[in-house]
Amino acid sequence: MIRKLINRDDKSAAAPAGKTIFAIGDIHGCDELLSQLLTKIDADAGGLDAAQLVFLGDYVDRGPDSKGVIDRLIALRKRQPGAVFLKGNHEALLLDFLNDPEDMTHWLDWGGEETLVSYGLSDILRRSGKDLAVEFAEALPPEHLSFLKALTLKHRAGDYVFVHAGLRPGVGLDEQSEEDLLWIRKRFHNTPRDQRPSFTVVHGHQPVKKPLDKGWRIDVDTGACWSGKLTAVVLEGTSRRFVST
DSSP states (O other): OOOOOTTGGGOOOOOOTTOEEEEEOOOTTOHHHHHHHHHHHHHHHTSGGGSEEEEOSOOSSSSSOHHHHHHHHHHHHHHOTTOEEBOOHHHHHHHHHHHOGGGOGGGGGGTHHHHHHHTTOOSGGGSOHHHHHHHHHHHSOHHHHHHHHTOBSEEEETTEEEESSOOOTTSOGGGOOHHHHHHOOHHHHTOOGGGOOSSEEEEOSSOOSSOEEOSSEEEOOOOHHHHSOOEEEEEETTEEEEEEO
């Protein structure tokens, strides 16, 4: 079970000694913003290779260049094997569409249409889900599919846990379901004080106008595809701050 820690709201969580972690919120196909943010992180860290990067998921959908985002993340993974890439609910939707297109055509309304366009598909809304899935499977580079299938659900470092959406209150970290880790919102956000975890949770999934630091949880999804602002939280020792485009 999750240990209770009444005072986690005091922002006393610490990153591992000697590490500076940059946890990046939902990118949603905004490759240009990702490029800008990585440039800022490079300057902030004194070199991108000096940063511990954690990506919180939702790399695809809605924005104009999901393919470009995945290309950039794969290149970054080759340069920085220690970077962490978490799975978001939109990556889950994409994979589900490939596996069961007729039952998953609603993905197109969630931003999937823009993703398909970025991979070269056209005339999308007039075609069947099965036809689109066949062409998408052909257009999707094998390296992209492998990257998407290899995404992890959670990462722990020091007093921090990184997930895409959040945690179900009262359930141990290792017993959390994939559905909750990718989709949960209000039940996590409204976790009673006596059920909050002993670590600080860093997450995205819920768009906010500016990054939110509640002490026990940090939300860095600043709605990049709508706001033009992509954000990372910087964790070093017991300090925390934000870098945005």
